[in-house]
Amino acid sequence: MSFVEPVKAESKNVLGQPMQTCGCDPMTGFYRDGCCDTGPDDIGVHTVCCVVTEEFLAVSKHLGNDLMTPMPQYGFPGLKPGDRWCVCAARWLQVFEAGAACPVVLEATHENTLSIVPFELLLQHAVIPDKLH
Template sequence: MEYEEPIKAESKSVLGQPMQTCGCDPMTGFYRDGCCDTGPDDLGVHTVCCIVSEEFLAVSKHLGNDLSTPMPQYGFPGLKAGDRWCVCAARWLQVYQAGAGCPVVLEATHENTLRIVPFDVLLQHAVIPDKLH
C-alpha cells in the first residue's frame, strides 16, 4: 500500500478567498513556506501578512516583541522596513492599539486572524493589490 499525504483543506484569507503568498524574501510564515497559514502547533497565530514599517518595528520592540534583531538559531533573519512578514495576530493588534499599525495584505492574511483582530481594523490598514493599479 502506498502512503498518501492527507488531504488538507485549502486555507482561506480574511476575504474568504484562497490564501495568497505573503512573502519569500525573507521566507515568512509559521511553516516558513511564504504563507501565513496556521495550525495546532502555531500557538502565536502567525496569520497577519503585513508590510512592516520602521515605526511598527520600533513600537513592537518597545512592547517586548523584537522583530528587527536577527536570531539565526531560529532561522530568523531580522526584519527591516518594507519586509512582508506573517506577524502574530495578537502582537499586530497590540502594536496597532499603541498607534503604530502597519499595512496589511488582506489576500494573504489567514481567516483565523478575525478571531483576534476585527475586520474593520484590518481594512483600515489594507494594501490595495497591484492588479488594481
C-alpha cells in the first residue's frame, strides 16, 4: 500500500482566480515562497501583494511597522521603493487610512484579504503586473 499526500487546495486571489507569485527578489510571503498565501500560523494575515513606495514605507515605519530596516535574524532584507512584498492586510489598511496606500497586485493578493480590506479599496490601488517592470 502506498501513501499518497493529500492534495492541497489551490489558493485563490481577490479576483477568484488562482494566486500568482508576488515577488521573489526579495523573497516574500509568510512562508517565504514568493506568494501571499496564508494559513493558521499566519496571525498577521500577510496577504496583500504590494509594490511598496517611499511614502508607504515611511508612514508604515511611523505607525510602528518598520519595513525598511534589515533584520537578518528573521531573513528580512529590508525593503526599498519598488519592491513587491506581502503586507499584513490590517497594516495596509492602516497606512491607507493615513493617506499613504501603495499599489496592490490583485492577481497576487490572497482572497482572505477581503475579510479585512474592502475590494473597492484594493481596486482603487490596483496595478497591472506586466506594467511593473
